[in-house]
Amino acid sequence: MRAFLGKLVFFFRRRRFEDDLGEEMRLHQQLRAEQLEARGIAEAPSTARRRFGNPAALRDLSRDVWTWRWLEDFAIDLRFATRILKKKLGFSTVAAVTLALGIGSTTAVFSIVNAVLLRSLPYRDPDRLVAIWDRALREKGMEKVFAPYTDYEEWQRNARSFEKITAATWAFSPSRILAGRGPAKQLLAIPATGSFFETLGARAALGRTFTPDDERRGCAVVLSHGWWANGLGADAGIVGKSLTLDQRECTVVGVMPANFSFYPAATQLWILLGPDFEPPRGQATAGIFARLKPGVTRAQAQAEIAALHRAAHPSGFWHDFEPAVYDLHGEFTFLASRTLRITLIVTFAAVLLVLLIAALNVASLLVARLAERQRELAVRAALGSGQGRLVRQVLTESLLLSAIGAAVGIGLAYAALRYFRHASPIQLTVGADVGIHLPILLFAIGVALATALLFGLLPAIKAGRIDVIDRLKTGGRGPVAGALRPSARSVLISVEMGVSFLLLIGAGLLLRSALRMGTEPLGFNSTNLYQTRTSLPMPGYREPERRIQFYKSLLDRLNRVNGVSGSAITSRIPPYPSDGGLDALEIQERSAPPDQHGHDVGLNNSVSPRFFEILRIPLIEGREFLMSDTASSLPVAIVNEALVRDYFPNENPLGKQVRISRPRNQEMPWLTIIGVAGDLKHPELMNEMTWIATPVLYRPLYQTAPQRIEIAIRTSSPRALEHEVQEQISGLDSSVPINGVQPVETAISEVLAYPRFRAAVLGFFALTALLLSAVGLNGVLSQIVAQRRSEFGIRKAIGAQPRDVLWLVLRQGGAPIVLGMSGGILCTFAFSRLLSSLLYGIKPADIRVLLSVAMLFVAMGLAAIALPAYRASRIDPLAALRDE
């Protein structure tokens, strides 16, 4: 310890040390000389010097006492490596940029993987938190649905596996209308039970969270930090104040901290499930979340509540379901996107392959450089550098390169993640914190070290094995003895080529999927189409007549706005998801509804007159809804072609009578079909890579008069549209909430966000990989040409034509391309299985993708071969032979 401190102090007093030591040694020799002279010995000074020994070596030895020898060596190696890298600036730049790309991309992707898949949720003891969904036992596509609220009550009373249990819901797009603070606003208010925050182990930043007592008292709300800060001006005295929500006075009991979030991320406040949101009992309403007791496994909990479920539902609708217990982290990932997990896995796999290529590339570059430096290495070995010392020297160079690559790479990753957060191309898990944190930095450093070993060890070992005599004899020319022969380097390049080809295929498949999905006709025209939504507040709009009056006046006003060519009101503007609802269709004078068509929420959509005209949905037969289709006239319906295909395969549907049958068998009116509209394409919630045409039943807005509406506006001047629309709504009735106005194209882009993100990211990685391996191929070929210069010279001297030599190099370079492509195609079959769930409209073995990728690949390969081949063909036989 003392020695350690001494060494540390020495570091700063080196100069003084040298001076003192020098003076001391001089004095010694001087005194010795004087002593010898006094004894009458001739040439006293030189004798004194001889007796003293070599002062320089002794000074070194003395200094060594105070320093860490290995550190000094490392510093020397580092200085030397820096000099070497500076001398070959071109090589160093290529290598460092390659590594920076590899390490940077890997770090960036890892940061996302870490935030989404590895880091636990920001709740207390998150490993014990579970989500409980219901799963249909028979029906497909109903793997995860909300449970009936009664089940929550049942588990809460009788289940013993849970320490705490809560329910929350976002079914029926819950919202509350805020009045009294500026224009009325519609807020995303998530109903949750009083035990919600306690189950998660979350505390409020201001005030408190819900307590079970709140369920018995009046209306209480907890605010999200985001809405409190942006919507309420971060009012520090908000707790205890009152907010008017849906005409009710609600007390703010608390504000959550900024780092608290739950699904859905956009939640503005939480209200109480029970007192403030009466769940339709028995319907699929409740997301049930619970904290397992310590030591209880998910399987045990699952078995317990499955038994309770069977006992609670001896028959009836829910009899065909069973509850399933999932870990909350996995479900949050699932809720963010069905393909988030697989997207991250594929992306991470891809980026590791890029990193591998980068490392192989630098390895082959380094080996090539080593071949050029053989003379230097041989001289150093001859002068007494041990093998270990040489290996360390070469490894130091690799480490330095890797460190530069890592530094630049971390910068790149930082920039990429900043952009990612800013552009937010895909929705991540709520609360996922993407950035460069300490663990990410450590990861990057680890990757850099691993990479340095991967690409540095091989050349380093070769450097250690150098045969001194042989090297010095041949003047450092010829292949590295016992090192990678060109053929071995070709293997490296072949591997690189194969991996790039694989990545290109993957990227090609994803790109084509994204393109096909993006260009799929959706059955309506979204250009210049804008949308907003609102909800007519109770009790003012309890009477359907008042709601209808509002729609009519609003449409009148909107149609007069400058540039608007038409507007329509509907319960949902496409592309709305087909989420597997529970409605079924009955047909007059036919027996029970055919079971296989029993469930689809898309069945019911209320639309105003001119809806089909304004959205440009073709009307195949019959007529549109008219102003005259009102509550007092004949109840009518328009169906789409998918519904006709399913229910009236060989009949004319016009004039037929149908009705929606509800599980509870509320009496619904019989509707007369008056028209057939074209199909719309809907995204499917459980399978994101589809557009499906589901049966839809349209009803006239003036007969159904829904409370929540969406407004579609077609306009040629979108600039001031939002302001205009909001003004028209508020002008009509200031108690009606206003919302943002967005292009329908934006909603479509959201559906396409994941496919596009995947295509872009994988495309970027694949092109990077291709570029890197092309650079690698070019490097190896150039070196081969340089080494075989005399051979090519002789060939030409004995009559070979330039094109013969060209052909030789082409063959040499073509081999890795062909090998890589064949290997790549073989691996593709395994790889594309992984991708199959991410494809749209194509098979993993899509011939067009394969062909275009192969063409790109060959073109890039030829470009890499061209220059060295040309140089080889231009070798002057005389010059080449003279050099030998």
Place this chain on the structure above:
Amino acid sequence: MSRRDQHDAIPQGTLDMLILQTLVAHGRRHGFEIANFIEQRSGDVLVVEEGSLYPALQRLLLQGWIEGEWSRTQDNRRARYYRVTRAGRKQLDAEIERYQRVAAAIGKILQPA
């Protein structure tokens, strides 16, 4: 490599012990004086390279067994004087004890049975 070889040729421990012993016996001394004392006692140790005294002094300084201080000689020349510390004395005792143990052990082997 060659440096290290030389370095190993001088029996480090012995030299260190001789320096300590010298300083214990004669008190504060500078390098040349130490060299002279050692030479008188056991001429062979330093005969190869007198200068190897200096790396040895640095070793002892690093360990904290001796202390150095610049001062003036009798004829008013600047010299660094070394003094043994308490830790140095302890070290010397331990070394001597160890040396005697080893010497005793060797003696036993050499004793005819």
